[in-house]
Amino acid sequence: MALRTEPFVLNIGPQHPSSHGLFRLEVTLDGEVVTGLELVLGYLHRGIEKLAEGRTYIQNIPLTDRLDYLASMTNNFAYVLAVEKLAGIEVPERTEYLRVIMAELMRISSHLSFIGFLLNELGAYFTPLFYMFREREKILDLFEMVCGQRLTYNYMRIGGVSQDIPEEFLPAVKRFVAEMPRLVDEYEQLLSGNEILLARTKGVGILPRDKAINASASGPVLRASGVKWDIRKVDPYSVYDRFDFEVPVGSVGDVYDRYWVRVSEMRQSVRILEQALKQLPKGEVWTKVPGLLRPLRGEVYGHIEGPKGELGFYLVSDNSIAPYRFHIRPPALLNLTALKDMVVGWKLADAIVIFGSLDTVLGEVDR
Amino acid sequence: MTVTLKGEEVAKKIAHSFPMAIITANQTAIIVTPDSLYQVARFLKATPEFDFDYLTNLTAVDYLDYFEVVYHLTSLKHNHSLVLKTRCYDREKPSVPSVVSLWQGADLQEREVYDLMGITFSGHPNLKRLFLWEGFPGHPLRRDYL
Numbered sequence: 001m002a003l004r005t006e007p008f009v010l011n012i013g014p015q016h017p018s019s020h021g022l023f024r025l026e027v028t029l030d031g032e033v034v035t036g037l038e039l040v041l042g043y044l045h046r047g048i049e050k051l052a053e054g055r056t057y058i059q060n061i062p063l064t065d066r067l068d069y070l071a072s073m074t075n076n077f078a079y080v081l082a083v084e085k086l087a088g089i090e091v092p093e094r095t096e097y098l099r100v101i102m103a104e105l106m107r108i109s110s111h112l113s114f115i116g117f118l119l120n121e122l123g124a125y126f127t128p129l130f131y132m133f134r135e136r137e138k139i140l141d142l143f144e145m146v147c148g149q150r151l152t153y154n155y156m157r158i159g160g161v162s163q164d165i166p167e168e169f170l171p172a173v174k175r176f177v178a179e180m181p182r183l184v185d186e187y188e189q190l191l192s193g194n195e196i197l198l199a200r201t202k203g204v205g206i207l208p209r210d211k212a213i214n215a216s217a218s219g220p221v222l223r224a225s226g227v228k229w230d231i232r233k234v235d236p237y238s239v240y241d242r243f244d245f246e247v248p249v250g251s252v253g254d255v256y257d258r259y260w261v262r263v264s265e266m267r268q269s270v271r272i273l274e275q276a277l278k279q280l281p282k283g284e285v286w287t288k289v290p291g292l293l294r295p296l297r298g299e300v301y302g303h304i305e306g307p308k309g310e311l312g313f314y315l316v317s318d319n320s321i322a323p324y325r326f327h328i329r330p331p332a333l334l335n336l337t338a339l340k341d342m343v344v345g346w347k348l349a350d351a352i353v354i355f356g357s358l359d360t361v362l363g364e365v366d367r
Numbered sequence: 368m369t370v371t372l373k374g375e376e377v378a379k380k381i382a383h384s385f386p387m388a389i390i391t392a393n394q395t396a397i398i399v400t401p402d403s404l405y406q407v408a409r410f411l412k413a414t415p416e417f418d419f420d421y422l423t424n425l426t427a428v429d430y431l432d433y434f435e436v437v438y439h440l441t442s443l444k445h446n447h448s449l450v451l452k453t454r455c456y457d458r459e460k461p462s463v464p465s466v467v468s469l470w471q472g473a474d475l476q477e478r479e480v481y482d483l484m485g486i487t488f489s490g491h492p493n494l495k496r497l498f499l500w501e502g503f504p505g506h507p508l509r510r511d512y513l
Contacts, residue, residue: 042498049508
């Protein structure tokens, strides 16, 4: 006979090691089993959308760095692509390749921190995380070479990138790309077959295919549920149509699949990097764009495949120097939509892991 | 490539089902009245020709004369997309029917629009402010909020 207890409401956060920023989960518990969940957001709300309406198009680039701060490069990328689409600006070929190289390095770095923190939440405190951060460090060093920053890069510009890569960048990134496949093998050896990891993640927090689509999940979360949907493939932007890579797809949509999809994506990113480095042309990195850009009246929705999912920018221009409306489609927020359905019925310790498997960064959720 | 459907062409195809619904349609979008929004959205989701099973993005823009609520719809099967819009002219109590029962993905986004733009989504199961606290004066993303 199942024993029932009084419902118990537990606040996880706002300060909690598993919350990746500031936010609160109001969990209703029956004993140890989760029966209800309420998200309390807004602790990191800075009003970026409102701020952006008072700044010029170029001044808004640093704001995008502060969305998903583990993937600033891709945020820059999505925003400048949207503005270029709005204003009809073409960029030099070398720039396209540099952007792709930066975006894929960023994807690897973001997935590395995801895996590290997920293992933290599973109770493997900090040892896996430091393995992951060993490689993330190398990527941050590469970014530092390129733009002098390690977290908020502000590297991409409307019409190009802020500066060409220095001499020492190419040998360093080639070294990294050459050794990365072996390191991913090493992680897989340590983690993917690990009995504790399998027991805690296989079949846990299943998000069925239809539910994932209906709840507007995107990125690795959607693909883990078995939907082959990658913006780089279905709506290629920049020069992604020139590269040969696969889209890893999960089968069940459990925590393990979300972990596995990301590991496999790192391998694919390495493949893209290899090809991009081989094809990288010489030339200019910037087209002349007026400092005070005034796009014609109109609106645009530009989207890219960020590490967390579909990152979109919806911009409305009224032919002035600042956007009339600046809306961000945050993948991390939309991936949280189905969280309640995923965690109800699981134990509290599993709920933390399920939440961790969504790879939420609160800077992007709250904006 | 994702094909962006032209608003005008979609408007022609749905005009016989919803003669009174369409305010206007242009190259980029189709704009319908708030009263018929839910029916049009349901039609676009259920009709196999369109099959809009994925709500990519939901947001609102304040044009001072009216609010425009913007829905970016995508069909994963056909790989095409459409921009559906609706307009509310009432600044005091703007209201649009909720589409959460069609797409669960609208849940948090409608709450965000309600919070920052002050548009009510009738039929939303849990319409509370998403980022700001209860009792916060005004709605910051409105153009007349200073």
